[in-house]
Structure formats: structure tokens, C-alpha cells
Amino acid sequence: MLEYKGIAYKRTDLFPVMSKGIVRALGFPGKTVPALKIDGRKVQGSRPIARELERLAPTPALFPEDPELRAAVEEAERFGDEELQHPIRQISWWSIRHDNSSLRSYSEGAKLGIPIGLAVRTAAPVVALAARTNEASDENVRRDLAALPGFLDKIDAWIEAGVLDGEQLNAADFQVAPSVRLAMTLQDLRPAIDARPAGKHARRVIPDYPGDAPAILPPAWLQQLRDTTTATPS
Numbered sequence: 001m002l003e004y005k006g007i008a009y010k011r012t013d014l015f016p017v018m019s020k021g022i023v024r025a026l027g028f029p030g031k032t033v034p035a036l037k038i039d040g041r042k043v044q045g046s047r048p049i050a051r052e053l054e055r056l057a058p059t060p061a062l063f064p065e066d067p068e069l070r071a072a073v074e075e076a077e078r079f080g081d082e083e084l085q086h087p088i089r090q091i092s093w094w095s096i097r098h099d100n101s102s103l104r105s106y107s108e109g110a111k112l113g114i115p116i117g118l119a120v121r122t123a124a125p126v127v128a129l130a131a132r133t134n135e136a137s138d139e140n141v142r143r144d145l146a147a148l149p150g151f152l153d154k155i156d157a158w159i160e161a162g163v164l165d166g167e168q169l170n171a172a173d174f175q176v177a178p179s180v181r182l183a184m185t186l187q188d189l190r191p192a193i194d195a196r197p198a199g200k201h202a203r204r205v206i207p208d209y210p211g212d213a214p215a216i217l218p219p220a221w222l223q224q225l226r227d228t229t230t231a232t233p234s
């Protein structure tokens with residue numbers, strides 16, 4: 001969103017889990033990232049950040065003027081934040097915890113403040129903790145995978161309706177695409193998502209996204225996703 005608005009910025013990446021204490025120590029009121037200092041203000045959470053950027057730099061707009069379209073964009077944005085992100089985060093942490101050979105690929109371009117090799121070599125406890133705090137259990141990940149086709153149907157429908165993937169990108173595009181793009185780093189999920197408008201959309205919004213995790217999820221957990229993809233008319 002910063003790049004879209006043409007606002008120069010400095011990026012810092014924080015280790016998962018430890019990020020909570022660091023953002024607090026930096027004086028942010030909450031414990032989550034993304035967290036942004038801009039114009040002397042501290043703004044936290046991707047939805048408040050979208051609104052603050054819109055206030056500071058109204059064009060290009062992240063929210064459409066038409067009230068009906070704006071309401072639809074805000075609903076898609078809310079869905080991306082509240083419904084889509086967490087299941088995909090759980091599936092991702094589950095996969096990385098079961099095979100962390102992909103960690104280096106996820107760290108490409110990260111600004112961690114320590115050498116990537118060192119970060120990767122010492123990452124196992126952080127990964128285990130992140131999987132635990134995000135409740136990336138077998139049971140939850142099975143449920144997440146069962147819900148995924150429905151989430152993708154919703155995104156495809158918003159694309160069809162012009163709420164997402166319009167000529168000009170909007171706040172919902174920037175909210176939904178990162179989670180879809182994260183899911184596409186998993187070889188288990190990538191072909192099924194690539195076959196859909198949601199996959200094409202995610203690649204448009206974020207052409208380069210680091211991370212490539214080998215297939216590791218039990219095939220039985222993926223059956224529903226594969227069946228729905230085959231059944232989708234092209």
C-alpha cells in the first residue's frame with residue numbers, strides 16, 4: 001500500500017512471536033505487526049494503516065467513492081483480515097514445522113538485522129513456538145483445508161463482481177492477496193490456487209513473494225481442494 005501510494009519507507013522484519021514484545025517496547029499500543037510509524041504517529045493493523053495512508057495521500061485511492069462499492073470493498077477487506085488470514089497462517093506454520101527446509105526461501109529479502117544463515121540455523125524453536133501460539137494443530141489445519149475451497153469461491157466471486165481485481169487496486173486487494181499469495185508458497189496448494197481467478201489476482205497484486213515449501217500435507221486432507229478445483233469450469 002505504501003508503494004501504491006508512492007510513499008517512501010524503511011522496512012524492518014521481526015522474528016515471529018518475539019515481534020510482540022518488540023512492538024510493545026517501541027511504544028505501540030497493541031502487539032501485532034504490521035506496525036507503522038508515519039508522520040510522528042504510530043499506526044497498527046493493516047486496516048487502520050490503509051485508512052491512515054488514505055488520509056495522508058488520498059490518491060491513488062484505496063477506497064472507492066461510490067458508497068455501495070466502498071461497502072463491498074470494506075466487507076472483502078474485513079473477510080481477508082478476520083476470516084482468511086488465520087487459517088492460511090495455520091496451514092503455513094504447520095507445513096514449515098513439519099519440514100523447515102524451506103525457511104531460507106521465506107527469508108529472502110528479509111531485513112532481520114542478523115545474517116539470514118544464522119537466523120535459519122537457529123529458527124527451529126521459533127517455528128515450534130509460532131506453530132503453537134497460532135494453534136496450528138492437525139485438527140485445526142484439517143478444518144482450515146476443508147474451508148479453503150469456500151474462501152477461494154468467495155474471492156473468485158468478488159473478482160467476477162469487480163469488487164476485487166478492478167482496474168485500480170483497492171484496500172481489499174491489498175488485504176486478500178497477501179494471504180492467497182502465502183498459501184501459494186506451499187507446493188501442496190499452489191496448483192489448485194493457480195488454476196483459479198484468485199491465484200491470478202494474487203500474482204497481479206504481489207508479483208514477487210518469497211517462499212517455496214515442499215509438499216508435506218497428508219493427501220487425504222487436500223482431497224476436497226483438489227476435487228473442487230477439478231470441478232470448477234474453466
Ligand SMILES: N[C@@H](CCC(=O)N[C@@H](CS)C(=O)NCC(=O)O)C(=O)O
Pocket residue numbers: 017019020031032033034044045046047081082085
Ligand atoms: N490481520 C492483522 C494481522 C495482525 C497479526 O495477527 N499479526 C501477527 C503476525 S502475522 C502478529 O503480530 N501476531 C502476534 C500476536 O498476535 O500476538 C493485520 O492485518 O493487521
